[in-house]
Structures are given as structure tokens and as C-alpha cells.
Amino acid sequence: MTNHHPIQSELSAISPLLAEMPKSTPFVAPEGYFNQFSNRILAKIEAQETEKEVLSPLLQSLKKENPFSVPPAYLQEFKVNDTPKEAKVIPLFNLKAVLNYAAAAAVVGIIATFATLLFSSEEKGTIAKASEETVISADAFDLFLTETESIEEDEIENFEEENQSLLVQMDANMVSEILSELPENEISTYVDLIKNEDPNTMN
């Protein structure tokens, strides 16, 4: 059976099953619904209009008035522009914008590099200054440690003795020379001091 109805033919082509099914809606509207609907809707519209009038009678009275006017013969003479406007081409990849950003990034990078170098050189200077004050280089310190480790206790004692004997080797002539230069009252003060500390001294 050929189906001349184009919509039915289209349906048969997509789904023969659906094309064979009864085309009806099983829903039912309440009895008298359509007879009463227009009256119900008008009643609702009337209630709406009354509400609008109560809220703003002025607005209700104005709404149908159109204050705008059209120049004479405008609509009759209106023509669509024949020459098509060239559409603005917005490139997906804007080279100029990218170059601008790259230049800005380069300037920021240069400034940041200089700042880093400046900061790090100041730091080095501070460290160097601190190093100068502390004087000792690593090699010198290592040498000191090595030397001190090798010094024996005997040597320390001998050094102390030698230094003491140096003092003892000062002869009487030298002492009297030194004393002659000092005022007498200072010498007596000193002697008193020594006596107080150790009565056995200077006897």
C-alpha cells in the first residue's frame, strides 16, 4: 500500500512499527472544559485589569497611547543598504598583542635580573666585609689547628718557663734605672700594696 501522505511516508521510512500504531492520544479532558474555558479566562483577565487600574489608574489610561512618531514617508522609502558591510575580522591569534606581552615580560625580566644580581652582590659584599673582620681564611685556620694539635704540653711548660726566666734576667742595674725615673711616693705606695697582698714579699 503506497502512502501518499508525506508525513506518513517519512514515518514509515524511519520506523514501520510506529507508522502502524494507532495515532491517538489517550488523554481525556473533563466534560464541558472547553465550553467554559473562554468564560473562565475572560474573568481572570478582567480581574487582572481591575487590579492594574486600582494600582495605577494613570498608567492604565496611558498604556494605549504611543508618543512616538515616524518621519513622513520613512517606511515607504526605507531601503536595506545594498553594499554589505565588511564584517570585522578578529584574528584568533593576535600577533601584535603577543609581541606587546612579550616586550613587557622582557622588561620585567631584566628588572628582576638586575634586582637579583644587585641583591646578591650586596650580600656577597656583606659576607666579604664580615670575612675581612674575622680575618682568618680557611687554609690559615686549618694550619692553626694542625699546629696546635702538634704542640705538646712539655713545650707549653717550657715556653712559660722561658718567658718567666726572661723576666728574671732583668738585672739590678736595669731595675735601678727604671726606679730612678719613678717618683718616690709612687714607689712607696706600690711597696705598701705589695706588702698588703703578701707580707713575705720584699723582705
Add this chain to the structure above:
Amino acid sequence: MLSNLNDIELVRLFKEDKNRDQIFTIIVKRYQERIYWQIRRLVVSHSDADDVMQNVFIKAWNGLDQFREDAKLFTWLYRIATNESLTYLEQAKKKSSLSFDDMSETLSDKLHSETDFDEKKAVWKLQLAIQQLPEKQRVVFNLRYFEEMPYEEMSEILETSVGALKASYHHAVKKIEEYILNH
């Protein structure tokens, strides 16, 4: 007699503020059934359909002054009805925090609660299958299958290309067929 006037003449008289109530009543009676069934097939229950119907015709009353006569009155009313139905379903979904799957289940439940529902019967099975479709696809299927509406007219109502509508209808029919074969 006013009821013999065509849509353009009726709209013109309405805009001239002449016998508005009478003219609007004629427009309502002329299209109420087709609009009702389009809404009912989307929202399923009568009480929901009645709510949407009222919204549609109140919007029509409020917008008829600005209606441009280059479009067909029926196309304009259908567009309002479709948008109001989809808005109604969207609001119902939001109110109950339903997902798309939950919503289709809710509509199926509403089908089950209909008088004379019998899932063994082909017509009910078809309705169950239709409720599984995404909303827009459901609209396209209903307009093409039940209303036998040309794609060009559908394109004006739904503001979608004819090609997209054809593809949508094709997918809808296939999904319905699959549902019927598997249930």
C-alpha cells in the same frame, strides 16, 4: 458576524479596542483545543495543562496589541504555549530538585495515575515512550506526529532550523521505537 472574520481582521479589531472581550473569546474558542492538547501531551496531567492554558491566553491578551501581522496568529499562540509548557516543567523540576531522569519518571507516574491507563495498550505505551524523550525532542515529535505540522511552520514556532528539526524528529522516532520494542 465576527466569528467569520479571519485572524488578521480579528487582531486589527482587537487593536482598535472594539469589542475586545468578544473578539478575544472568538480567538480562544478557535484555538483552545489544539493548544490544550499540545500542552497536555507535554505536561501530562489535566490540572497542570489547565494552569498552563490560562498562562498562555493571559499572555496572549497582554501581547496581542504588539502582535505583528507578518506572523500567523496560530504560530504565535503555539510558540507561547510551547514556551509556557517548557517553563512550567522547568519550574516543577527546580521546585523538587529533580534531574532530567527524575522528571521523566514523574511524568510516567502521572501517566500511570490517569484514568483508564493500561500500559499494555499501544497508545499508553507510546505515551510512556514519549515521556522518556528530552523536552525539546518531545515537542518536535508531538508537533510532527500528532499535529502533522510542516517543518517550516515548526521552524517558526521553535525558532530552529528545518534541518535540525528533521534530525530531532528522526532521533525521537528511533528512541520511541526502541522503547516500545524493549518494554
